Amino acid sequence: MASDSRVLNSALRSRIMSAEEAAALIPSGVNVGMSGFTGAGYPKQVPAALAKRIMDSNLNGKKFKIGVWTGASTAPELDGALAMVDGVEMRLPYQSDPICRKRINAGEMEYIDIHLSHVAQSVWFGFLGKLDWAVIEVAGITEEGHLIPASSIGNNKTWLDCADKVILEVNSWQHPALEGMHDIYYGTQLPPHRKPIPLVRPDDRIGEPYLKVDPSKIVAIVETDLKDRNSAFTPPDQASKQIAGHILEFFEHEVRKGRLPRELLPLQSGVGNIANAVMNGLNEGPFDNLTAYTEVLQDGMLDMLRSGKLTSASSTALSLSPAALAELYTNIDDYRRRIVLRPQEISNHPELIRRLGVLAMNGMIEADIYGNVNSTHVMGTQIMNGIGGSGDFARNAYISIFMTPSTAKGGDISCIVPMVSHTDHTEHDVQVIVTEQGLADLRGLSPKQRAKVVIENCAHPDFKPVLKDYYRRANSYAAGRHTPHLLEEALSWHLRYLRSGKMPRDTADELSERVGGATSPLARAPQ
């Protein structure tokens, strides 16, 4: 043990071993809860060591697979390594790893895409089977045996509570000054014993700064010194800046109308470059004294904390570029007071999101003209990443906003389509759709009224005429005119893309696809 060990509890020091020794303890067939949320705070050595062992086992003809449960996405050292050796029987609740994605879409790996707020309780309820092992990265172990959480919390509390055996990775790359930033709520119960969660402001602290674990469950401690794999954000492109501009204009309009206070309401922002661009926009915008209640804190929010635009931020993970992380640690004493990291069941809790009145801003793959949103499936069958927390926030938000550029793949795909090829957020849960073209405010509109504003405000000019033509014909010939569709054409845009690599750009394109002339063969006269 190095003299600078972060394992301060003397009884636990005897359990320090190598990653290979620790990985050798995990048998095939078990479910393993691992730390990690958006590339932060995942174990960095044991999963890869386990992957090597799985590879050896598989090469020797002995099938070795485990269930891998996490907070959300991790990194190549975890998801990539285990997927590469075909070591994952069942993955949940969210992933974004290219090798995982390939295996899932090839039908070689099972994957359950779960609302992030539902995971911990589902495990407590026993709905997902037994959690056998936990592999958790922490920033240190105190003399008393408490665990100092790392750069994410995710489901770590639940994994530590529910697993029979625990392996800890104590990562000295994680800054010791993180201590005190976390707020682990230990008041959750199973029904019928649940009580109100006593949080009324985004920055309320309702728990404890440490994770607890029964020391008799700890079978191995691995000391590491390896960084989170967060990369820099790309500078906002033109489309992202335009999307951000539309959202800011919308917020200003809502403030003028008296539907939002001047300091807005707690912001939630999804993962990725567009979300980051919106934060950049807000940082240069007219609003002050903002707060955030979100699941992941990216560079954009840190900039807002630094500038003072944001007074505080609550999340379950820090997903920061190396430069932003340097800034965080330079001024950690200030940030530690203003950032609260919580378990994801609290950061994403429906009770709290509704109470706080969160402004939810999430990316999507596509929306349809009636306001249904697909966040997960490319062309209806291939998983991209997963629903993440978008449903937790959108369903319970004060206003739920979904955003995407109006086209993808160099303009060959329209992200506004007649009917989404998979639905993650229904017409009942989507209030605002934004593309670089503009913003469609769907509140108080019937499906047909929505179709008009979605096409007019959000569709790319290349696809507008074909969308209008579809809507016009659907509204004339559909069996029902509440949500008019021509079912034989509703998914034809996706089919056309699968066949030709392009969605239909003009009505002639679209007409040439159809059998039976200018109107549907199933067309019905109005009844």
Next chain:
Amino acid sequence: MASDSRVLNSALRSRIMSAEEAAALIPSGVNVGMSGFTGAGYPKQVPAALAKRIMDSNLNGKKFKIGVWTGASTAPELDGALAMVDGVEMRLPYQSDPICRKRINAGEMEYIDIHLSHVAQSVWFGFLGKLDWAVIEVAGITEEGHLIPASSIGNNKTWLDCADKVILEVNSWQHPALEGMHDIYYGTQLPPHRKPIPLVRPDDRIGEPYLKVDPSKIVAIVETDLKDRNSAFTPPDQASKQIAGHILEFFEHEVRKGRLPRELLPLQSGVGNIANAVMNGLNEGPFDNLTAYTEVLQDGMLDMLRSGKLTSASSTALSLSPAALAELYTNIDDYRRRIVLRPQEISNHPELIRRLGVLAMNGMIEADIYGNVNSTHVMGTQIMNGIGGSGDFARNAYISIFMTPSTAKGGDISCIVPMVSHTDHTEHDVQVIVTEQGLADLRGLSPKQRAKVVIENCAHPDFKPVLKDYYRRANSYAAGRHTPHLLEEALSWHLRYLRSGKMPRDTADELSERVGGATSPLARAPQ
């Protein structure tokens, strides 16, 4: 004024007038919040009087329309009358009236189908426009001017608070002994001022027994003596009994596995005959000391209260047959202690449904093999009724169950389809699907695993081979194998029904529909 008037407040007596006089006060173009939830507690004279006035106006060439906002469904005297004369510009949040439905599906009436828990707050937020008028049925007015609610509460608190002008129908048919059964929570706030709702047991009383209204807003009081239009339930048919049997068996299994307590968790049950049959089943089942936290109390639950199986029930409406209503009033002193009627924002509140761990049981139109549920649209375009509270409960339930007979229209429609034609509850929110054929427990299953159990356990034998054939080919030829679909066929069952009046019953039927041979023309070899 009759000597038995229920208008005890002397200052308000001067505002008593006829329904025609009251209806004459309401101008065209306003939004009117009306009472009424599942055929209970709706105003019974003013809407019809208004409809006659609208008819006269329209016949004279002066267009007269209003926005009609309610709790949920009402009755012919309200929805039917106003729709008949084309007097409704916008209807929300739920309806089940045949004339309304016809107008909506003909494209003649706008309709917004909203989660019932979202309505009140959306009005407070100003998202649906200004609420101008309220027309509310009550059981009486006390000397102090408090309103004794009738057989439903719905959104009445919000309508009374937000409207500029109020018309009350004081219905002496509503039993005076209802006084004291209601619990109106006046603690809601707008964000950022919201506090936890202090309810931890289904029968907790957290509010007041009366509705309050600023007396200066009351412009008319109409005295009526007319019954709610609730009809008797049909005796449970074979399919309903089988569905109930599968659910009971499932609950027993969950209790044995330790995933449900012996007294289960609070029951929520949707509207209609199947839901009622499940309650009948529970009434004869092995579970005691049950509770209910639901939006509507039907005969089945009253039977359970009478037998003692159910210790208490919370809802927002009494939707009872005449016989059940007679029983209620015969033993009202007992029932008044055990039944709590609440505003629908509380009966359906996500915070409370999640906290209590409700067992949600709701009907549906169709489910697909991957566990997506359509509750609202026939063949994707025609509204049936609306989502009601099914989403409020399903999303936040301990276990969310959706049920339907496996076929409809005498066996011509399969209620298990390759892809739902409209999605109201996504794969992320549906845990159990039940038909008379059996029960599919989808918890912890990936999409492909779900497809197998849904087809095997729930599909009708007539449609099983075609569903298996679809799934087999989708899993071989789809672009992605996470949720395998053949997009050109995914909605072909609905199309076939629209064309021929039958969904495909065997693979030959289905093959004859397809162009391009035995596999999809877009079929791709595995990559």
